[in-house]
Amino acid sequence: MNVDSGLNLMAACYGAGALSALLARWSGRLALSVGHLATLAGAVVGLGVSLSVLLGAPGRTLTQPLPALFPFARLSLSVDGLSAYFLLVISLVAVAAAVYGPAYLRTYSPDAGPARQATQVLALNVFVGCMAFLCCAGDAMTFLLFWEGMTLASYVLVVSDDRDGENARAGLLYMVMAHGGTALLLVAFLVLTERAGAFDFAALRAAAGDLDGTTRTTLFFLALVGFGTKAGVVPLHVWLPRAHPAAPSHVSALMSGVMLKVAIYGLLRFAFDILAPVAGPLPSSWGWTVLVVGTTSAVLGVLYALQQHDIKRLLAFHSVENIGIILIGVGLAMILWRREGVGGVLATVALTAALLHTLNHAAFKGLLFLGAGSVISRTHVRNMEELGGLARRMPWTAGLFLLGAIAISALPPLNGFVSEWLTFQALLGGAGRFHGPAGLVIVFSAAMLALTGGLAAACFAKAFGVTFLGRPRTAHAEHATEAPPSMIVGMAWLGALCVALGVAPGYAMRLLDAPTAGLLHGPGASAVVTARGPMVLSAGLTASGTAATAISMTMVTALLIALTAIAWVLRRGSRRGPPRAAPTWACGMSPTSRFDYTATAFAKPLRFVFATLYRPRREVIRETAGTPYVVRRIHYAGEVVDLAETQIYHRVQRGISSLSQSIRARSTGRIHGYIGFVLAALFVALLLFGVDQ
Amino acid sequence: MMTGERSLGLLLFEMTFLVLLGPLVTGIIQKIKARIQCRQGAGVLQPYRDLAKLFRKGTVQADTASGLFRLIPVLVLAATVAAGALIPVVRAGPPSFPLGDALLLLGLLALARFLTAVGALDAGGAFGGMGASREMTLAPLVEPVLMMVVFSTAVAAGTTELGALAAQRGTSWVLAWHAADFLGFAAMLVLLPAETGRIPVDNPDTHLELTMLHEGMLLEHSGPGLGCMLLASHTRQIVTLGLVSALFFPIGPANGADAAGLLLGVGAFAAKILVLASYLALVESSYAKLRLFRVPQFLGIGFVCALTALALRIL
Structure with missing residues (x-):
């Protein structure tokens, strides 16, 4: 596909989708259908654009000017490998969300008025469109405009379910946190644009070349906090478990699966592309900070997820965990990139792991949110303790949710395992090359990653078991029925992606070539990871030149399938006929749903073990x-x-409250006093900043 | 495709060998335990007889269970046996097929454990849930330590391929051990009872709710399904023992693929497994089961050993 016309077509699709909200004047249902259809079309075009860039000639960057809206900045789009890869991630999940959305909104809130439906359609198209074009932004102005559009549209979607006061509070927190982050990003970008005298990334890159070390590092940390707020890293994650569950489920899938990744895109673009020194490695403080922050997020995210009973909140906390895993890869890539004697190959492995996990997480987290949405649309209950027994009533949803659960728990043969395996290999390779405390930090981070995987498995055994297995605990669950076909198709699309990326990940490495080679100016992903053919993944070569570890997911899957067939024959036994059904053994009592293990009980031993963190x-x-x-x-x-909440946010809140109390004493209501304050502020500002001139 | 030293045929042979030998190891442990406790005990072939009996029986299934329940034993057995294919048994060296990664091995065992826990929740009884909850509490504590032990040998070799790690060990015995090896092995000895579901972490002989972990999850399985689950836990045990022997003991000096070399390799493997099995039986006879919430502290010893081993390797 021609990329220029593709981008135009994509804009037209999302624009038409946003305008289709007007149809709600006549029929809300029509607006929903047309709006989601336009999103689907936009996402399919996005897929085409990204695939044509990723599979096309390498190293190409396409630039397309935009209408000149501002006299001081030329707006433009520019698509390179990294942009195209994130556009791919966005489009893949948007396809599922667009297929799933209309039926979900109709079954979840059948009594919604046309006004709400119009708002949702408008916001959804703006949201997806902004994310898609954000990744294609060619200058800081475009980037920030789409960034803000993305935030505002997702805010509208979070509060769109207006029956609930909780949602409004969640939206407010989200809005405040998001804008706090954006403010830092603005500073970081404006410092660069002021030096460059222009907004486009090429000029910023040139301007960043002359920066001294301190400024460069300060700008990086500003951007890290700014993007980290959006990505939901600990301790900036507090908005995430509130806002994500509040949105409609297919929007939650987009927010968790994709919007957080856009922040990762921003971080990669800013750190590796724009801010990186012209030659030599990145300052070592960057990578180590990102590695430690990622490890912390991964462990704390999954630990807090374990104690959640609200199924969507649980999934939202898992996004914190997975962002942490991605950041472990990113941090390691930052540490290893261009470092003498350590080898750039390992940096490629680390970045490949991070980018692959980005795609994988989008697939399985999208799937899990859609699965949770099916349950919620049928039962109107988000608390797992009130569900149960749904596997018999919603077999498709249950099966697909289990698939997602296995994938997110990093269990073979699905995709979560592949990217975590690569992360482990990168960590191990890194540990072998850094001696001393640095190596120990890397190894410790690997151990924490292992802990994270184990805890995620525990969490999803709980989430799946309590929600879908056993007996229904309430009438809501008792009378649930299977979701409509279009919702199942939406989930199945992401489920198929999880299986494909798990069983044949070698073919996905081709897609990672352009972003890894473009960002690191080194060998592409497939040259390193699939050096032995697309069926075998290997973690490059070790320092001593021996072949490193290799696995073939395809063969493991084939082995598993063959063994399953053999075991199935064994399982059938010599006696034919269906199994005899009998009540579950309950020590002689007749079992009721109160006998089923609850989610609270399931997670209780871990609550004891990690009591220091849970309080x-x-x-x-x-x-x-x-x-x-x-x-x-x-x-x-x-x-x-949540320790972050009590230890940091509540203190900040108390500080702000007492500060405003003390200001209140000075706020007399007389205008003279206020004018005096303004003059004093001006005087101080002139003293501080006017000296140079 | 890499030219490895172990062909696919050998890999499959080793896997079958492990599966067939698994129940025997359990039988031997039970026999040693019985003799230590001054009992006659059942014959070492008793686990085979139990399995044969179960596979001949019909199935009774909980009426609340979903369609998934019948599939669970099959998948658990398949995942565990697949893990068996990754263990080098008779010869060291990387396999010609990229099957032999330690992380994949741990992943497959974790998959089996996850599915077992999910199956336990399916019947909807309190016992299953309790077993699943406890098992999934201890698993995340065991897995990182196990992985750290693997790393402590893998960092030196630069690979997590078990065959290559075993080859690195060569034919050298304890005299050539590094201090890190001793600590890693100590950590492994702490982890072994946990990973094989034995005292002091779990008690395989009881269905009492105070003590059980793994057995609680099997309570609702019956007939061939239970047979599959039992075979899977026998296999899991021998796979774990095989992992320890691949990481720490030299593998039989079977250079050629001839029958004599093969036989020597099998003999050496059997000897190593026997030593570890006697260790398990000895520990099981001489200790009481720990309270559930003391187990994390017990595993903490393993964690400290593994961390120190790693630190020694890296510093």
Whole structure:
């Protein structure tokens, strides 16, 4: 496909989708259908554009000027390998969301008025369109405009379900945090644009070449906090588990699966492309910080996810975890890139792992959010403790959710394992080359990654088991029925992606060639990772020149399938006929759904083991009848706290409150006083900044 | 395609060998335990008889279980046996097929464990849930340490290919051990009871709710399904023992692929497994089961050993 016309067509699709909100004047249903169809078309065009760039001639950068909206900045789009790769990730999930969306919105809120439907269609198209074009931005102005558009549109979607006051609060927190991050990004970009005198990335790159070390590192950390807020790294994640569940489920899939990745795109673009020194490695503080932040996010994200009972909140915390895993790869790539004697090949492996995990996480997290959405649209319950027994009632949803659960737990033979395996290999290779404490940090991070994988498996055994297995715990779950076909198709698309990327990951390496080679100016992913053919993944060569570890997911899968067939024959046994059904053994009592293990109970041992981090609080109130021996009712409440929230945010909140209290004393309501303050502020500003001139 | 030293035929032979030998190891451990406890005990072939009995029986299934429940034993067995294909048994050296990565091995075992836990929740009884919850609590604590032990040998070799790691070990014995090897091996000895589901972490002989982990998850399986699950846990045990012997003991000096070399390799493997099995039996007879919440502290010893081993390798 011709990239220029593709971009135009994509803009037309998303624009038409946004305009189709007007159809809601006549029929809300029509607006929903047309709007999502336009999103689908835009996503399919996006797929075409990105594939043609990724599979086309390497090293090409296509630039397309945009209408001159501002006199001081020329707006433009520019598509290179990295842009195209993230456009691919966005489009893949957007296809699923667009197919899934209309049926979901209709079944979840059948009584929604046309106004809400129009808002959702408009915001969805703006949201997806902004993300898609953000990755293609060719200058800082375009980048920031689309960044803001993405934030505003997703805010609208978060609060679009207006029946719930909780959503409005979640939206407010999201808005504040997102703009705090954007403010830092603005500073980082404007410092560069001021030096460059222009907005386009090429000029910024040239301007960044003359920066001294301190400024460069300061700008990087500003950008890291700015992008980190959007990506939801610990401790900047507090908005994420509130805002993501509040949005409609297919939008949650987009926010968790894709929007966080856009922040990763921004970080990669800013650090490796724009801000990197002309020659030599990146300052070592960058990579180590990112590595440590990533490890922390991965472990804390999954630990907090374990204690959640709201299925969408649980998934949102897992996004924090997976962003952490991606950042481990990114950090390692930063550490290893262009470092003498350590070898650029390993940096390529690390970046490949991070980028592959970006795609993988988009696929399985999208799938899991859509699966959770199917459950919620049928039961209107988000609390797992009120569900159960859905595997018999919604077999397709259950099967696909299990697929996603296996993938996210990094278990073979699905895609989550592949990218974590690559991350492990990169970590191991890095540890072998850095001696001393640095090597130990890397190895410790590998151990934490292993812990994360184990905890994720525990978490998803709980999430899947409590939601889908056992007996239904409430009437909502009892009367659930399978989701409509279009929703299943949306999930199956992402499920197929999880299987394909798990079983034949070698073919995906071709897509990673352009971004890795473009960013690191070294060998592409497939030259390193699939040096032995597309069926075999290997982690490059070791320092001593011996062949490093290799696995073939295809062969493992073939082996698993063959063994399953043999085991199935064994399982059938010599007796034919269906199994006899009998009630579950409950020590002689007749079992009810109260006998099923709950999510709280399942996660309780881990709550004890990690009590230092959870600070669990439990409250038991007994209502007794006169004597303490006759208990009428027991009220139990338990909760775990998010350490970041209590230790950082609550303190900041208290600080702001007391500050505003003290300001209130000076705020007399008389205008003279205010004018005095303004003058004083001006005087101080002149003293501080006017000296140079 | 890499030219390795172990052909696909050998790999499949080793896998079959492990699966067939798995129940025998359990039988031997039970026999040693019985003798230590001054009992006669069942014959070492008893696990085979149990399996044969189970595979002949019909199935009773919980009426609340979903369609997934019947598939669980099959998938668990397949994943565990596939893990067996990755263990070098009779010869060291990388396989000609890229099958032999230690991380993949741990992944496959984790897959089997995950599916077992999911199956335990399917029947909807409290026992299954309790077993699953406890198993999934301990698994995340065991896996990182296991991985660190693997890393402590892998960092030196620059690969996580088990065959290559075993080849690195060569034919040298304890005299050539590095300090890190001793610590790594100590960590492994702590982890072994946890990974094979034995005292002091788990008790394989009981269905009492206070003590059980793994057995609780099997409670609702019956007939051939239970047979598959039991065969899987026998296989898991021998695979774990095989992992330890591949990482720390030299592999039989079988240079040629001839029958004599093969036989020597098999004999050496059997001897190593026997030593480790006696260790398990000894520990199981001489210790009581730990309270569940003491187990993390017990595993902590393994973690410290593994971390020190790694530090020694890297510093």
